[in-house]
Amino acid sequence: xxxxxDTGSTDKGSKTAVPKIEMRDVVKSFxxxxxxxxxxxxxxxxxxxxLIGTSGxxxxxxxxxxxxxxxxxxxxxxxxxxxxxxxxxxxxxxxRRRFGMTFQFGxxxxxxxxxxxxxxxxRQQQKMNRADARDLAVDTITQxxxxxxxxxxxxxxxxxxxxxxxxxxxxxxxxxxxLLFDEPTSGLDPITGGVIDRLIIDAVKRLGxxxxxxxxxxASVRRIADKVAMIHNGVIIWCGSVEKMDDTGVPVVDQFVHxxxxxxxxxxAKEEARRG
Amino acid sequence: MIGxxxxxxxxALGFLAAFGRITLFTANAVRWTCLPPYYMRQFFRQxxxxxxxxxxxxxxxxxxxxxxxxxxxxxxxxRFSAEDTxxxxxxxxxxxxxxxxxxxxxxxxxxxASMAAEIGTMRVTDQIDALDTLSTRPMQYLVAPRILxxxxxxxxxxxxxxxxxxxxxYIVGVYRLGFNPSIYLSRTLEYLEFSDVTxxxxxxxxxxxxxxxxxxxxxxNSGRGAEGVGRATTNAVVSSSILxxxxxxxxxxxxxx
Numbered sequence: 001x002x003x004x005x006d007t008g009s010t011d012k013g014s015k016t017a018v019p020k021i022e023m024r025d026v027v028k029s030f031x032x033x034x035x036x037x038x039x040x041x042x043x044x045x046x047x048x049x050x051l052i053g054t055s056g057x058x059x060x061x062x063x064x065x066x067x068x069x070x071x072x073x074x075x076x077x078x079x080x081x082x083x084x085x086x087x088x089x090x091x092x093x094x095x096r097r098r099f100g101m102t103f104q105f106g107x108x109x110x111x112x113x114x115x116x117x118x119x120x121x122x123r124q125q126q127k128m129n130r131a132d133a134r135d136l137a138v139d140t141i142t143q144x145x146x147x148x149x150x151x152x153x154x155x156x157x158x159x160x161x162x163x164x165x166x167x168x169x170x171x172x173x174x175x176x177x178x179l180l181f182d183e184p185t186s187g188l189d190p191i192t193g194g195v196i197d198r199l200i201i202d203a204v205k206r207l208g209x210x211x212x213x214x215x216x217x218x219a220s221v222r223r224i225a226d227k228v229a230m231i232h233n234g235v236i237i238w239c240g241s242v243e244k245m246d247d248t249g250v251p252v253v254d255q256f257v258h259x260x261x262x263x264x265x266x267x268x269a270k271e272e273a274r275r276g
Numbered sequence: 277m278i279g280x281x282x283x284x285x286x287x288a289l290g291f292l293a294a295f296g297r298i299t300l301f302t303a304n305a306v307r308w309t310c311l312p313p314y315y316m317r318q319f320f321r322q323x324x325x326x327x328x329x330x331x332x333x334x335x336x337x338x339x340x341x342x343x344x345x346x347x348x349x350x351x352x353x354x355r356f357s358a359e360d361t362x363x364x365x366x367x368x369x370x371x372x373x374x375x376x377x378x379x380x381x382x383x384x385x386x387x388x389a390s391m392a393a394e395i396g397t398m399r400v401t402d403q404i405d406a407l408d409t410l411s412t413r414p415m416q417y418l419v420a421p422r423i424l425x426x427x428x429x430x431x432x433x434x435x436x437x438x439x440x441x442x443x444x445x446y447i448v449g450v451y452r453l454g455f456n457p458s459i460y461l462s463r464t465l466e467y468l469e470f471s472d473v474t475x476x477x478x479x480x481x482x483x484x485x486x487x488x489x490x491x492x493x494x495x496x497n498s499g500r501g502a503e504g505v506g507r508a509t510t511n512a513v514v515s516s517s518i519l520x521x522x523x524x525x526x527x528x529x530x531x532x533x
Binding site: 064067068069093096097099100101103104105106107108109110120121124125170 | 313397398401402403405406408409410411412413417
């Protein structure tokens with residue numbers, strides 16, 4: 001199958017020659033299973049990229065490799081032109097301060113109240129005092145449409161949609177340059193999903209951040225992304241602007257984007273199941 | 277025959293790999309326990325959980341063990357008219373062996389399981405990755421305070437457990453077996469040496485370290501889903517219990533004599 005990529009440059013993207021995030025030929029295996037077989041990806045500053053693909057294709061692994069949570073086996077990962085793959089732990093930790101991330105299931109700390117979840121990094125790293133942290137938590141969650149009373153509650157006391165908002169609040173609380181979202185609307189009803197999308201768009205714009213979002217929700221992708229990349233068989237099989245997503249000419253991408261039950265993805269899945 | 281040898285080889289490699297992983301984890305845990313920043317709030321939370329909330333279970337265990345020991349040793353020693361050594365046997369057994377081992381096993385069941393379940397749940401719900409993304413080292417934030425608290429709290433728990441166990445023996449000795457209270461007390465203290473107590477406390481510190489280490493290790497490396505966390509919890513309790521019994525012998529042999 002032909003690999004078809006496009007820089008998908010937008011007006012925002014043309015501001016700088018060096019991509020904010022650049023991944024070249026990133027490979028990762030777990031045992032004998034090669035999950036990433038050579039990911040090539042570039043995201044320009046202030047651009048919003050959506051990463052799509054079937055479940056288990058390696059989208060989350062790609063984000064984790066970018067953050068250094070999982071060490072890629074090979075290739076190159078650059079942020080603002082600086083190589084981060086293979087750097088020492090201290091450099092990696094310094095680089096992570098520029099990122100904010102939300103996880104698929106929120107990953108809020110169960111043992112901490114909401115205000116401490118939201119201001120966790122500021123409290124731990126910058127020793128922000130309690131009163132300032134509470135004020136900041138109130139400001140941040142209010143911007144995301146939550147009531148200030150929520151700050152003293154614990155994550156388990158909140159609904160799924162509220163937890164997603166708190167996770168977003170935690171990701172943006174110290175104004176990172178790069179935001180990563182792992183399935184921000186999964187498990188939410190369409191209305192709440194739409195609200196979360198709008199909050200993400202607002203937050204990314206307000207911070208002037210670069211964003212990468214993993215999503216299976218095509219309506220959400222259309223709302224939040226400037227550019228879309230699809231992973232299939234461990235490589236980026238297509239990358240282009242969101243406007244071109246409906247007519248890529250790549251059968252795998254077309255099937256995924258239009259959610260068709262029959263197509264090359266289904267055939268490949270059946271073949272894989274048959275092989276065991 | 278070849279299949280049999282392959283199985284042995286596979287098992288040996290698996291064992292060595294697990295040993296290597298645990299050794300690396302231990303070295304990392306000790307390193308991050310010594311280096312700043314220190315998360316004091318996490319540490320005190322663990323002190324409360326391990327030290328304070330384990331007191332009832334340790335107290336009850338040592339109380340009844342002391343009582344049973346008094347009854348059993350009286351039954352045995354009465355057969356060769358050595359009943360007056362019951363108090364000495366109780367205090368030496370409790371301080372040197374029963375206190376640390378029973379407290380260790382009870383805490384392994386209570387705290388080892390809880391640590392593995394808590395950290396395992398954090399692993400499967402991406403909270404550990406979230407810590408990393410928030411520029412906080414999970415080893416320092418989660419593991420170091422638990423290991424430090426376990427190592428410090430167990431000796432205090434055992435010391436209190438020793439007192440309660442000896443008190444259990446006293447209750448049975450005086451109220452059930454009819455010993456004179458002051459004679460029982462004087463016999464309790466007469467042959468007790470400082471080293472008897474310190475040996476028990478050294479053992480307790482080793483047990484506390486091992487319980488926290490195994491709880492953290494199995495939780496940190498928990499498999500996916502509820503099944504993974506369940507297995508991590510079981511493994512934490514089983515491995516820390518076995519290590520308590522092995523290290524009990526090693527420490528006793530080291531200080532024997």
